[in-house]
Amino acid sequence: MMSVVPSSSDQKMTNERPSPTIEDYLGVIYTLDRNGDRVISARLAQSLDVSAPTVAATLKRMQRDGWVILDDHKEIQLTPSGRSAAMNVIRRHMLTEWMLSRMLKLPLSEIHREAHQIEHTLSPEVAERLQAELEDPRFCPHGNPLPGFEDEAENWVPLSSLDPGETAVVRRIQESLEEDYDVLTFLESKGVVPGAQFEVMELLPFNETVMVSIEGNDVILGLRLASEIYVNKLE
Known part of the structure; x- marks a missing residue:
């Protein structure tokens, strides 16, 4: 994964939970990064199905609020607070997928889309209880590792x-x-x-x-x- 380059924008890091839109951006940035892809504005626009001007405006706000920085090559990097928030939203998303799959028996093709509608509303307390109820899964139903368990998939x-x-x-x-x-x-x-x-x-x-x-x-x-x-x- 890309290392985080210190920046003065890090001084604006916030402990507040980001908005659903910002969480979407953070999740995509984290996923692209851990899969070894270059994280640039064009990739975000493609992944999120939004226009280039929309991405530019959102990234500007994210830089202001200390979630991301742009390096000299215009690649997007998560700050420590941005990485923490990204890991949290991906974890909530994957736990919700398991809830929909295991408890409601939804097919694999539907759980990602449905989980996206729910993940932003889960409180930390509910996410913890859901994780315990699901017996601490390390991978989502599609087999992608929860944040922190990437090493378990390195030999695949x-x-x-x-x-x-x-x-x-x-x-x-x-x-x-x-x-x-x-x-x-x-x-x-x-x-x-x-x-x-x-x-x-x-x-x-x-x-x-x-x-x-x-x-x-x-x-x-x-x-x-x-x-x-x-x-x-x-x-």
Whole structure:
């Protein structure tokens, strides 16, 4: 992850909870950063589906309030208070996903969108009780690690990197896919979900697909999609 560069704007750090809009920005910045992506204004505009002027105006307020800084290369970095707030909102989001999945039995394709509507309203006390009720999960239902547990996923590899004949267990459907209802519905219908064991049957670079077998059923995935599904190889 990117290191935090000290700045005079850090002197304005606040202990107040940011607004839902600012929490959305903080969560996206944190997620892009931990996935190794460059955090620039254009990526925020794309991820949040807002205009470039809107991002610029919001970042200006975030700098003023001590949530972020921009380095000499115009990359966005979280201040200590910004990182703490980002980790809190992502944690609340993932706990809410578990509540919707485990308690209300909503499908994997719906919980991200629904959790986004609820996460901003959870108090710290409710979040703590929810975490205890869920027995302290380390990953969300999609397999993405809760903040602080990233090291537990460091040995997982993209499905697209496997060779024919190798077997593995699906561990993580990366955050970039969580917004895509159609893709998640497809994956869930084919059994490509965290915990599923599979074998790579065929890799076809010429048409950029990979065929895997899950519970006796062949599933064809595009390599781009397969690169965003992380797995744990079996020996």
